Amino acid sequence: MSKVAVIMGSISDMPVMQDAIDILKSFDIEVEVDIVSAHRTPEKLFDFSNNAHTRGISVIIAGAGGAAHLPGMVASMSPLPVIGVPVKSSNSIDGWDSVLSILQMPGGVPVATVALNGAKNAGILAAQIIGSHDKGIMDKMIAYKLSLKEAVYKSSEGLKK
Secondary structure, three states: OEEEEEEEOHHHHHHHHHHHHHHHHOOOOOEEEOOOOOOOHHHHHHHHHHHHHHHHHEEEEEEEOOOOOHHHHHHHHHHOEEEEEEEEOOOOOOOHHHHHHHOOOOOOOEEEOOOOOOOOHHHHHHHHHOOOHHHHHHHHHHHHHHHHHHHHHHHHHHHOO
């Protein structure tokens, strides 16, 4: 069974990151959640990044605000796919500092980046990555996408009444 790690730089990021946790759990994907600060706990960051793949983690979702170094630092050490969630935090410059810090990675150190506060999409992307080699998750993703389509048709019909 695949597992996704959802990490964040601070507990203040949890309200945003909860969306990733919730959507992953809706796909019955095991989630490991932790706080790993790139700036305040560098030793923990190194240990997590270098060893996540040995603990059954398949994908890492890393949320961070402000300078937002966490996703890139994890990606620099881990062989796993990393999805960065820029978080609009109290010390942020409208979130752009976080977006650009995560998005503008150097060649060789990719971080898939979702929208500002876009943790739900990070969870969906992680599920799609796992679904590429897990038929059960793929089937759930197909059903999820169908439910999105049906919701639009239902809304459209509701407007016509």
